[in-house]
Amino acid sequence: TVFAAASLTDALKDVASVWVKQGHPAPRLSFAASSTLARQIEQGAPANLFASADEKWMNYLVDRHLIAADTRRSLLGNDLVLVVPANHPRHVDIRPGFDFASLLGRDGRLAMGDPTHVPAGIYAEQALKKLGVWNAVSPHLARAEDVRAALLLVERGEAPAGIVYGTDAAVSKGVMVAGIFPADTHDPVTYPFAVTKAGDTPEARALLAFLAGPEARAIFVKRGFKVE
């Protein structure tokens, strides 16, 4: 059984079907928020593989000795991008001190994941701080439950701009990418994968290896992820 962050749903399903085609038994996939998955594993969930959307929930499990530490690897990465509604296309040059006020208008809000817990929000906060606009922007945030919700707010035109992952922005027809946050403005966006201690079977390790392999990589790239 694979416990994976919800944002990996489609990609992992594709990979799994290829894996099955190669004659392996179908893995069971359970998608939910990383926090939920981590707690479930803590409570003895029958997971073999854990794919987290951020490092801290992986660390949480590692700290509790629930992860086969040697198997942990950050297989995937992502871009952090600034999006605007597709019907108000514009380009933003993301550099220190850029003018968010004009981007948001008088009472517009910047949609992004809640920086207290949503990984994309945390990265975005880092980036905005680095760029020196955090103090100006933070009163004008629309903190969403997750990246998808943030994206939805921009798509529906509720927020004139939002910060989401490149993978999300690429698929959505309702938004366009106004700019990509330079990689040095935030910690790298990574998706750590690992085999759990309780579910440490050869089969699990083989699947993890497959996920790191070229066929899987091709699928991830097609879905817009960055791979190592």
Added chain:
Amino acid sequence: MSLSVRLRHRFPDIALDVEFAVPDPGVTVLFGPSGAGKSSIIAAVAGLLRTDAARIEVGGTPLADTGSGLWLPPEKRRVGLVFQDARLFPHMSVETNLRYGLRRAPQGPIRLDTVVDLLGIRALLPRRPRTLSGGERQRVAIGRALLAQPRLLLMDEPLASLDASRKAEIMPYLTQLKTDLRLPVLYVTHAPDEVAQLADWVVLVESGRVVGHGPVSEIAARADLPFAQRDDAGALLLAEIAESDGRRALTRLVAGGASFWVPLLDGPIGTRHRIRIPAREIILATRAPEAISLHNVVPGRVRRIAPEGPRRSVLVEIGLPDGALLSRVTIDAIARLGLGEGAEVLALIKSTSIEVLPG
């Protein structure tokens, strides 16, 4: 203020097909066995039971006419309705219940204080219905209906749960409503005393049909109708005070063209009353007796001797100059006195046997 009702309705087990018209304002009593359809008639006149066909008029105003598609909703009919069960509003005090209809009615002649005193419910005003006894509840329901200042009063066994003395207080008030306010009343009861005291018109209902229908004095003196088959049958006559003798404490009434002495009545000469003389309390004689506590020896002529009624007796209809009396005597008595149709006869009546009711 006439009342005319024509209804047709099919229940799964019984069909209702009723027609009657009452020319004058007054109390029309619906009388009949349990399940005859009396409450259904009341509900239809109130507008609560939508019958298959209906034509209902009060004082010339149609309330319903399925022919022309007219069906006034109950709240537009201004009929005061006393249900067989009291149906008080449980969330209101007795007083609020009483005022419910009053507040919604146009200014009218029926006053809260009058009704409260009449029904003896002043002490109950702040109480909640659930704490009332059965009779108390019913009295409040009567008051509530009266205070809605109705133009037609429908009452379904309103006094069934009341004791005789309370009934005796309420009935004259109902009579007064009828005379003073010309308020027509449609009244369901099983109690003969209520019929005698209140009814102007009687509609006999049986299994959904009208089996007899007319002024109460006519229906009451008809030996062939179910109403007279009752053990306590009796004639009803409209009477007037002719003279009063204070010393002997007697009053002479004239009714049906004859004189009747009754215990002293208040009121001037000419005051109208109704008298009821139970059939079994009339003694027949062919010669006037002497030294007897009896005041009334009324001459008449045998009009009809009805076939044996209950308890091996016969009902004798005695024609007066302008009306009739009913007497129930044994077959043996008929033989002993040699009575036959057309025979002259004396009706002996105790003055206290004559029930004097308000006119």
Added chain:
Amino acid sequence: MSLSVRLRHRFPDIALDVEFAVPDPGVTVLFGPSGAGKSSIIAAVAGLLRTDAARIEVGGTPLADTGSGLWLPPEKRRVGLVFQDARLFPHMSVETNLRYGLRRAPQGPIRLDTVVDLLGIRALLPRRPRTLSGGERQRVAIGRALLAQPRLLLMDEPLASLDASRKAEIMPYLTQLKTDLRLPVLYVTHAPDEVAQLADWVVLVESGRVVGHGPVSEIAARADLPFAQRDDAGALLLAEIAESDGRRALTRLVAGGASFWVPLLDGPIGTRHRIRIPAREIILATRAPEAISLHNVVPGRVRRIAPEGPRRSVLVEIGLPDGALLSRVTIDAIARLGLGEGAEVLALIKSTSIEVLPG
């Protein structure tokens, strides 16, 4: 199977303080004005109203005794209860309602078919209570209570919504229950005819207290109790058939040490009946009249002339060898006949004036 009841309870507006004991099985009638506390007594005996103090015994078995902390729950008391409102289970057919108590009771003598036919509800068996008329509902409720095979029957105005002929059918059955099954019955009614026909014992209740209490014949002939103040007061006597004359269609009853001719009765000599003679139907005379349709001229002695009752008349208690009659006559008649206490007098009674009731 005696019944003894002692209750104390405080309602906000009225205090109940009642005590009575009935030595024999039979029908004890609670009689009194609306709001007197009759239904509350019934509820307490049934166990539904938990009074402040209570001691209730049926046939020696205590049902409640607050002194010793005994309070049998209603479902353990095996008392059949007919409520003032029918309280049928709306989700069951009439038949299921009837069988509800039957199924839960030990095998007993009261049969479904008997009760159904007696109450005339066979056609209603498959129906739902909401489609029944008021009287039909009440009849089903009576049947349901009877079929629970109670050892005590509590009935709160059970016949109030029924017509006279249906009542006439049900009452003898209740009498029969009492004699055949020795079933004590506590019965609330406002109807004098029900008292006359059913009561063995009368408890007069007024504002929460017992104001009079004794065998019905005693209470009925007492000119000073509220029960005799009624317009239709009358004496009640226990009678036995002494002879029957088929040709004249008359039967002679012996009651109170005197003879009374009544219309022919079925039944052999010695059959027990009760007779009721309304006070106002007794004519007093000092000389026997002739040529009159009257069969009964009963000699007696004036025992008491009660102060003026209703309608300017007096109530005369006439002592018989073993009992008493009540006669209501005018003050004038007393004067004319020169009657006083101790005077010899003749009571003239039409044979049809004598109500013959089952014993």
Added chain:
Amino acid sequence: MLSPEEWEAVRLTLEVAARAVGFGLPLAIVTAWLLARTRFPGRPVLNALVHLPLVLPPVVTGWLLLILFGVRGPIGTLLFDWFGIRLVFTTAGASLACAVMTFPVMVRAIRLSLEGLDPGLEQAARSLGAGRLDRLFTVTLPLASPGILVGAVVAYATCLGEFGAVITFAANIPGETQTLPLAIYAALQVPGGEAKAAQLSLVSFTLAVIGLLLSELLGRRLNRRLGR
């Protein structure tokens, strides 16, 4: 014990609940009455619509609300153009989301009460001259008041816990839309946030208990008034 921001969340939760109940209840009464007492062609549709928020995951409800009441949504546009009302990202919006979520249960409770009434009492009111509305306010609703109370209590309790629709529709803006459940959720998403979450849950529970006790008292009085 609680940080000022958390006190603010408490206040806001109560405000949102009050508004949701205040606006939702009258509408729920009308809807319940329509469903219980009338037969019109669209009745089954209305019935189904009323239950919709129960049937769909809260996030989807929030998403539908966004589509309808967002600045580009049909109703949202009207509201904004005519009244200058904006719901998304505002306390009013959070209340709306909350009201919508509790609507089905409010309606059911009230309808249950309405359908349980003795028709005889309304007939009595009619015979006394009370028209439709008159009857409704003087007889029907007072008699159904226990159901209305239950509707209100359940709505209040739900608002204390409603999360998905609110965050999706109104986002998580401290002081504007961050109610207790949102704060609790946020706390749970952080490793080690359980203590905070538990503490806030306790606050929420306390609020609920106070509301429940009040409603029990009121309910007992209502039932006593109705003679039960």
Added chain:
Amino acid sequence: MLSPEEWEAVRLTLEVAARAVGFGLPLAIVTAWLLARTRFPGRPVLNALVHLPLVLPPVVTGWLLLILFGVRGPIGTLLFDWFGIRLVFTTAGASLACAVMTFPVMVRAIRLSLEGLDPGLEQAARSLGAGRLDRLFTVTLPLASPGILVGAVVAYATCLGEFGAVITFAANIPGETQTLPLAIYAALQVPGGEAKAAQLSLVSFTLAVIGLLLSELLGRRLNRRLGR
């Protein structure tokens, strides 16, 4: 139209709903009866506990369930040791989560019906010799049946939409615990999954409508039986 996996989710949803209603309803009846008809010292506590799932965000409820019923939780351990029953991450667990979430509303509806009954009918039953339980089954419950039906319908509808507690407690495992709402959530997590989500929502809605229609028919019969 639907993929086999989605059909499986439909089947599973119905199974979960059926189990949740089947097990929850009797318990809800008992609880409602206790709250409506008895006065015992712990009554307010029970009342508050019953409302807990309403008051807490679903995720928290799921988390509490996880802690209580998880393999390491106090109740979970007992169940496993004594009966070999494991609830977490199973269909049974999803049903439990769902039952718990709908419990407050079931109880309230039934209680409302119980409190609205005419005490005179139960008195009549007593006078006819029916003891406590006898009365309960032959008079009280049949008369309260409209409330029980409403409880069942609302519970069914809620199960169609319940997401937070189920995913947290039972995880999101296709064929095991992935009910429709979870599938909808999963679809929403994927960029461009809105169409899928809408389609699944429609399925969910259809199931709801069928349930509602049946319940309306049944409800009308019940009410007619009760003479309303």
